[in-house]
Amino acid sequence: MTPSVENAIAAGADLLASSSESAKLDAQVLLLNILQKPRSYLFTWPEKQLTDEQYQAFQCACERRLQGEPVSHITGCREFWSLQFEVNPTTLIPRPDTETLVELALECKVPKNAKVLDLGTGTGAIALALGSEMPSWDIIAVDRIDDAVALAKRNQERLAINNVTVEQSNWFSALKNKKFDLIVTNPPYIEHDDVHLHQGDVRFEPLSALVADDAGLADIKQIITQSRDYLLSSGYLLIEHGFEQSAAVRHILNKMAFINVSTVKDLGNNDRVTFGQWP
Ligand SMILES: C[S@@+](CC[C@H](N)C(=O)[O-])C[C@H]1O[C@@H](n2cnc3c(N)ncnc32)[C@H](O)[C@@H]1O
Known part of the structure; x- marks a missing residue:
């Protein structure tokens, strides 16, 4: 006999306890994805018995999680800014920390019909x-990896956020002669030998989304240097970075003659986003 919803989750959580710090939540998310039900279902129908097919799919999903695969890669989706994104191993799974960058971007004093660029858009x-919050903004989102560009396009179409255009570009290479009021980026910024690359979900994400030369600062330096040719006067550049990189990023921005340079912390109280304005 197959288990009830409640018992399946308890068994799944037990199985995953040795490999995941969020075993119960993981089991809940995996089962809800199979049942295609909202979270409230767990509390309204705890005694509902799973079908054979549902139970088999759940066992298979738990096995994959036990091997370390991220929950979002198993379900194929992840929530960010209350929107559902398709995700896959071609790029980064969106992180809650990145909502700090979104919040800061929304506070920038830009024209109503601002021209905005997201460099390394991933999903x-x-x-x-930003497009969902600011329908009057004109937003270009670029990525170097073709599969990430295709993924972002699918997300744009499914979410029907029509003021965002997704293009393939190696940083600014496809943006000749364009100027922006606001450039945002969460580029690769991890050092090649960082131990975190061998831990947890990160093991399943591509190095193209994570790693940069020069102590993790190579892409950030390139973006800061090149962005001076693509920012309108008083335009903003907002950069997400590692929690120990803020001083280095402020230094580069100041050296490159940006003004009003400052860093903002994320919800975990870590330095997370540094920004400046082009004079
Ligand atoms: C840290 S991920 C950020 C993804 C997404 N913006 C987010 O915050 O979830 C960095 C992204 O930059 C892209 N990328 C890396 N090098 C690039 C380059 N030279 N030009 C454009 N995109 C690049 C990667 O493919 C990846 O999607």
């Missing part, structure tokens, strides 16, 4: 969150 998370 499209930042660009689509």
Whole structure:
């Protein structure tokens, strides 16, 4: 006999306890994805018995999680800024920390019909969150990886956020002669030998989304240097970075003649986003 919803989750949580710090939540998310039900279902129908097919699919999902695969890769989706994003191993799974960058972007004093650029858009998370909040903004989102561009386009179409255009570009290469009021980016910024690359969900994400030369600062330096040719006067550049990189990023921005340079902390109280304005 197959278990009830409640018992399946308890068994799943037990199985995952040795490999995940969020075993119960993981089991809940995996089962809800199979049942295609909202979270409230767990509390309204705890005694509902699973079908054979549902139970088999749940066992299979728990096995994959036990091997370390991120929950979002198993379900194929992740929530960011209250929007549902398709995710896959071609780019980063959107992180809650990145909502700090979105919040800061929304506070920037830009024209109503601002021209906005998201560099290294991945799933499209930042660009689509901004597009959903600011329908009058004209937003371009670019990524170097073709499969990430295709993924961001699918997310844009499914979410029907029509003020966001997704394009393939190696940083600014496809943006000749364009100027922006606001450039946002969450670029790769992890050092090649960082131990975190071998831990947890990060093991399943591509190095193209994570790693940069020069102590993790190579892409940030390139973006800061090049963005001076793509920002309108008083335009903003907002950069997400590692929690120990803020002083270095402020230093580069100041050296490159940006003004009003400052850093903002994320919800975990870590330095997370540094910004400046082009004079
Ligand atoms: C840290 S991920 C951020 C993804 C997404 N913006 C987010 O916050 O969830 C960095 C992204 O930058 C892209 N990327 C790396 N190098 C790039 C380059 N030279 N030009 C454009 N995109 C690049 C990667 O493919 C990846 O999608």
